Amino acid sequence: MIPLSWYLILAAALFCLGLFGVLARKNAVAILMGIELMLNAVIINLIAFWRYLKPDQVNALVFALIVFAVSAAEVAVGLALVISIYRRRGTVAADEIDLMKW
Amino acid sequence: MVSNWLFIGIFLLIVAIFPGAPILIAYFLAPRKPNSLKSQIYECGIETVGDTWVQFKVQYYNFALTFLIFDVEIVFLFPWAIAFNQLSIFGVLAGVLFLVILFAELLAAWQKGALEWV
Amino acid sequence: MALLSDPVIFIANWIENLLLGWGLAPLLVTIIMDLLGAGIISVAMLLLVVILIVLERKLIGRLQGRFGPNRVGPYGLLQTIPDMIKIFTKEYITPQGADIFIYNLAPIMATSAVLLLWAVIPYAPRVVGSDINVGVLYLVAVGALGTLAILLAGFSSNNKYALLGAFRTVAQMISYEVPMVLALLVPVILARSMGVNEIVNAQYVWYVILAPLATLILFITAMAEVGRAPFDLLEAESEIVAGFHIEYSGLKFGFFYVAEFLHAFTISGVIVAMFFGGWRGPGAETYPILGFIYFMIKTFLIYFGTIWVRGSLPRVRIDQLLGFGWKILVPVALTLVIFTAVAEKMMFLMAATVIVRILVHLVINLLLVLVLIVIFRAQEARRPLRKPVAEPRTVALGRHSVPPESPSA
């Protein structure tokens, strides 16, 4: 019998790894991968809460499904943006995309 | 329930071993005389020119993108399909509406030209 | 008698009781039984490939007016064995600059992804590897692993053709996965369950009768997933040399080969389980061994169908392939799912009899096919023809007239 805490700590660690990836990586594609890690941590949390606290209600599961959909949409648009920027500026390094910065 | 997934897990190990072991055995049985000339890659009969990772066209991305969106939406429909006996008529029509949106999506992608291989 | 009519369950129970009698923990016994079952299935399938390869080569030979292999053993039936020995003792040549770990992982993964499909397919009543309640999605998920294996093989080989072949293959597989999943949704709706075992149990009427169009779509997409002719673009020698496995040699190539043959057979098994009643047949309930025989006969028949198609049709171009998938199969499958869902609910509410159910579904399928043919014809009529290379010329009538001289330049 695994206590709920194990899952929550794992999810928190995964979330922080993803956060580190988002903040520290240079490549825009790698930043999106970091976001994927964070979203995964969220889904682990949702399903763990469902299993441990409300196993007879489906609300958490619906939420998890919606997170799947959102993550798919996020990746689709994010990568399309990266490709578009690459075609215009010839780079995918996040700190070189600084047209709006001054 | 758990035992079913246990079987899948064990199966996963076994099916990795069964192709893996002969490959490993053959590595020891077969002759091994590598040299740099033999392992050189060549394309069209001459030595390969330039970088392997060539630039791909955006068309591949469009197909993968359309596939991703369809995949996610169809997966949503599986719980709907197995609950068919318990659904109300409204529920069935809601699923049908979902499918119609999917259809409209296909037409939109088609109209945008994302489904052309040019 | 129990041994003869239901050998698998009988032997399994015997071993289980033996192990429990030795005082092993129940969990350990379950693990040992699972290991045994998984090992037996894998070994049986890998041995079956030996038969499949000979069968396919002989059949293709017959279809093309050749003999096929006929030297080794009676009628050349043992041809595969020297082939196996040969490929086993071939040197591995690893291309320079390859991504070694991934390069070696890819053939293993390709074979595993095929073998894994057998974990959820019921072989006979009560004989199924794993009766998970999301079996259909499991089949799709394992297919995704196969796609990944090809992608890995392609980009770890450090060869443009391998990468190009892998990308084309992945584009093909993902394009045909959408209509495939939609076609798989139809039996799920009909059976109200995602477990493959439950779908087979629910088929008092084979679903091929209720949903012939879905069966056809699944058949076509399955062939595209496997990458057989007419969809064998992944190894179009004339276009991309050999595709993703160009840099593989020895047994590593051999396992891609094995995976392809086994995949064709496996996917036939999936079609049988989904639409042709799996092990169902007269007397299968009381004598499960009969069920296994029925299952194998049906699977071999479908497999023969795939070989027949392979021997008869030419390869399509990649744009035709993707166009056919996205512009014909996906809309048809979507429409089919919509109509099936509505009709099924109506009949469930009206508590329709089996005959009515069959008739309504057949009429829906037939109508869709008719509409499809009409649209197809109309499109065909509107398709612009290519301009001829030269404008039509007036030439002198008569059999031996001299053709007009082409300008020499």
Add this chain to the structure above:
Amino acid sequence: MTPDMILFLVIALVTLAAGFMVVTTPNIVHAALWLILNLFAVAVLYVMLNAGFFAMVQVVVYIGAIAILFIFAIMLTRHAMRDSGPRFNTDWPMAAILGVALLAALIWILSRWQSFMTLPPMLTSDTDILRQLGQALVSPNAFFIPFEIASVLLVAAMIGAIYVAWGKSGGKK
């Protein structure tokens, strides 16, 4: 230590190690492969949580589609990112400190929560839960609207992404 605890620890280790490699590997293609391993390990976790459906969705959607999309996108932008050059921004230590601080804060907050160490209640049947999920998705007094809106969101994402990825010449050629 029961067997499932050991299994959990192994899977958790794989998850975190793969996640760590995702954010640190210089080769972006390898990062994508580590991401696949990470996603697969998370799918195993869903199985351990008796959510087999979500494990399969994870494999189908993440490994089967999103990972392939990542690899395609990497191939499309390959020329810009040769493996040379730094993989991190200059101020990555700040990011690391922030990550560790957030982790510590989360664990501290969670450990003060009373049901932190809850054990899982018995589960009757997860097929029934799936049926309930299907019903809830399309029932007007449950999640009908979010369900359809998710669909519309995906349509919008797809059209937008195709438009953006194709640049100015978007649309028919």
